[in-house]
Amino acid sequence: MALISLEQVSVAYDNRFILEDFNLQIEKGKLLSLLGPSGCGKTTTLRLIAGFLNAEQGKFMFGGKDYTNVPVNKRNFGFVFQSYALFPHMSVYDNVAFGLRLRKMKEAEVKQRVTRMLEIVSLGGFEKRLPKALSGGQRQRVAIARALVIEPDLLLFDEPLSNLDANLRVNMRVEIRRIQQELGITTVYVSHDQEECFSISDQVAVMNSGKIEQLAHPTTIFKYPASEYVARFIGFGNFIAFESRSDAGEDIELSRGALKFLAAKRPNGAGNLGMLGAIRPDDLQLWPSTQEAPLSGNTLSGRVQVSTYLGRSYQYEVETELGVFTVNQEMDVPFAQGEQVTIYFPKDKLVLVQ
Amino acid sequence: MKEGNRGLSLYTLLVFVFLLGPLVIISITSFEPGTVLKFPPEGFSLRWYRNIFEVSMFMETFKTSIIVSMLGNLLALLLGVPAAYALSRFEFRGRDTLNALFLSPVLIPGIVLGFTLLRYLIVVYGLPIYAGLLIGHTVIMLPFIIRVIASSLANFDFAVEEAAQSLGAGRLETFFKVVLPNIRSGILAAVLIAFLESFNNVDISVFMTGPGVSTLPIQMLTYVQNYFDPTIAAISVILMVLTAALMFIIERLMGFAYFTKR
Ligand SMILES: Nc1ncnc2c1ncn2[C@@H]1O[C@H](COP(=O)(O)OP(=O)(O)O)[C@@H](O)[C@H]1O
Ligand SMILES: [Mg+2]
Numbered sequence: 211m212a213l214i215s216l217e218q219v220s221v222a223y224d225n226r227f228i229l230e231d232f233n234l235q236i237e238k239g240k241l242l243s244l245l246g247p248s249g250c251g252k253t254t255t256l257r258l259i260a261g262f263l264n265a266e267q268g269k270f271m272f273g274g275k276d277y278t279n280v281p282v283n284k285r286n287f288g289f290v291f292q293s294y295a296l297f298p299h300m301s302v303y304d305n306v307a308f309g310l311r312l313r314k315m316k317e318a319e320v321k322q323r324v325t326r327m328l329e330i331v332s333l334g335g336f337e338k339r340l341p342k343a344l345s346g347g348q349r350q351r352v353a354i355a356r357a358l359v360i361e362p363d364l365l366l367f368d369e370p371l372s373n374l375d376a377n378l379r380v381n382m383r384v385e386i387r388r389i390q391q392e393l394g395i396t397t398v399y400v401s402h403d404q405e406e407c408f409s410i411s412d413q414v415a416v417m418n419s420g421k422i423e424q425l426a427h428p429t430t431i432f433k434y435p436a437s438e439y440v441a442r443f444i445g446f447g448n449f450i451a452f453e454s455r456s457d458a459g460e461d462i463e464l465s466r467g468a469l470k471f472l473a474a475k476r477p478n479g480a481g482n483l484g485m486l487g488a489i490r491p492d493d494l495q496l497w498p499s500t501q502e503a504p505l506s507g508n509t510l511s512g513r514v515q516v517s518t519y520l521g522r523s524y525q526y527e528v529e530t531e532l533g534v535f536t537v538n539q540e541m542d543v544p545f546a547q548g549e550q551v552t553i554y555f556p557k558d559k560l561v562l563v564q
Numbered sequence: 565m566k567e568g569n570r571g572l573s574l575y576t577l578l579v580f581v582f583l584l585g586p587l588v589i590i591s592i593t594s595f596e597p598g599t600v601l602k603f604p605p606e607g608f609s610l611r612w613y614r615n616i617f618e619v620s621m622f623m624e625t626f627k628t629s630i631i632v633s634m635l636g637n638l639l640a641l642l643l644g645v646p647a648a649y650a651l652s653r654f655e656f657r658g659r660d661t662l663n664a665l666f667l668s669p670v671l672i673p674g675i676v677l678g679f680t681l682l683r684y685l686i687v688v689y690g691l692p693i694y695a696g697l698l699i700g701h702t703v704i705m706l707p708f709i710i711r712v713i714a715s716s717l718a719n720f721d722f723a724v725e726e727a728a729q730s731l732g733a734g735r736l737e738t739f740f741k742v743v744l745p746n747i748r749s750g751i752l753a754a755v756l757i758a759f760l761e762s763f764n765n766v767d768i769s770v771f772m773t774g775p776g777v778s779t780l781p782i783q784m785l786t787y788v789q790n791y792f793d794p795t796i797a798a799i800s801v802i803l804m805v806l807t808a809a810l811m812f813i814i815e816r817l818m819g820f821a822y823f824t825k826r
Binding site: 287 | 724729737
């Protein structure tokens with residue numbers, strides 16, 4: 211049974227519903243992330259779970275108990291804020307000890323736990339520093355230690371890395387994942403950065419204006435987005451609206467006017483609903499139209515409109531009878547503007563969405 | 565420096581002379597040894613400074629002023645801190661109205677406020693003059709307390725309070741362990757600003773004084789109606805120094821931004 215369960219929850223600000231009939235289940239020990247653009251309701255969902263917000267309707271069940279009306283300070287959940295929210299007037303040690311002292315723990319045990327936690331986040335020796343004398347990464351680690359030391363039943367992160375620079379972000383997310391797995395603590399992680407979510411999560415929920423569009427393992431979402439919205443959000447830049455499909459054969463046969471395309475079925479037969487074909491710019495291949503394509507079918511001829519250099523590859527905007535396609539391709543001698551080309555759509559990379 | 569700026573500098577200088585000149589003249593005349601206020605003074609003496617301490621009315625009313633300002637300050641804090649907290653932290657219906665209500669003593673002319681308080685507190689409800697004086701001063705201090713503390717709360721990240729709550733602290737615990745230590749300088753500044761406002765107040769006090777109860781500024785007014793010696797100049801100098809010292813502390817605590825952004 212799921213540890214956490216949001217059941218038919220609705221939240222409104224100023225009579226405008228942000229979440230409506232919202233459902234979410236999380237298994238014990240897993241890290242689930244909420245991914246979506248700014249304003250889609252991720253923070254609202256997290257604050258609802260934390261108890262900072264009250265639902266207009268619905269229930270929040272935790273470990274089989276109804277937590278809907280349990281106040282924040284009785285929930286024993288750890289919350290890590292985007293702004294770190296350390297206590298400015300307290301040393302690193304006192305910040306981390308705060309929750310334990312509220313629990314009336316003996317100083318000797320407080321000391322032992324704080325010291326151990328600071329070691330886990332690699333901040334041994336920083337006990338006496340004030341937060342303002344720490345770097346962003348160090349502050350965030352204090353915030354994590356402070357939330358973890360109370361041995362919370364659930365750990366909540368709201369865009370914890372977005373104020374850090376790129377390298378540190380990568381290191382910190384690995385840290386967060388390591389600690390989370392080491393302690394086996396159930397976690398909800400909010401971010402608008404797909405790479406961040408994909409890299410550390412057991413499950414990703416992609417959100418769109420207060421609704422979960424897809425909830426799945428990161429690789430599933432990455433390969434098989436379920437909807438156009440999810441596909442766009444995770445970088446499927448090219449779409450073809452097909453007019454008919456047939457699932458009779460080994461592959462799915464698609465057509466648009468006189469054009470025929472094939473899309474591979476998924477190994478387990480699931481997904482691939484709808485008639486909108488989606489493919490990433492990285493997965494398309496370009497051939498000079500003078501040269502014969504190595505495979506027949508799944509091609510479209512066009513003309514290079516714009517070519518830009520991305521460092522690792524070139525990016526082309528190719529104009530075709532079905533509109534403009536974006537293609538990223540590594541090559542030594544790039545195509546020139548105006549050159550006639552053939553675009554090849556590998557059938558195992560072409561995904562159908564709703 | 566550029567040419568154009570020289571004219572501007574001169575202009576600024578003139579404004580300062582205009583503003584500060586009278587204060588300088590008062591300060592100089594306070595050292596007059598004779599019995600009549602004169603400029604320039606005919607010598608140098610601390611005689612009138614000594615006189616302040618010898619005239620019992622001044623000492624009495626000084627004591628009243630201090631007590632009223634401090635006690636009123638305490639009352640204004642007890643009312644103002646929760647109000648400032650609620651106004652800056654919670655969204656609720658009627659918040660703007662309440663805000664305006666708390667600030668209205670700054671907007672209403674002191675004379676009007678003073679007269680109203682006299683009419684109701686003393687005439688209608690028959691409160692003792694001393695109580696009326698205390699209430700009047702609490703009322704004029706309240707907006708300053710609320711504004712300064714609210715602005716210092718506005719600079720304090722609400723997430724820090726939420727962090728405390730998520731770690732298990734209740735509302736009151738959060739306020740005393742997390743909020744209060746971080747707005748201490750704001751509270752001190754609020755207390756000092758309110759103190760100045762109350763201690764130098766004339767327009768409210770003038771309605772709330774009577775036989776046996778008077779504040780220092782009112783006593784000074786009465787005194788200049790009857791005497792022409794430089795005692796008042798000497799008191800003024802002491803009050804100016806006191807005010808300047810408090811302003812210096814306030815500036816250290818809050819910066820003058822508070823005074824310029826009203
Ligand atoms: N306190 C609030 N009052 C009114 N509207 C709010 C408030 N907080 C958030 N919203 C609105 O709710 C929506 C979802 O916000 P949020 O959950 O913060 O999104 P996200 O975290 O995904 O960026 C946004 O449209 C936002 O404007
Ligand atoms: Mg957010």
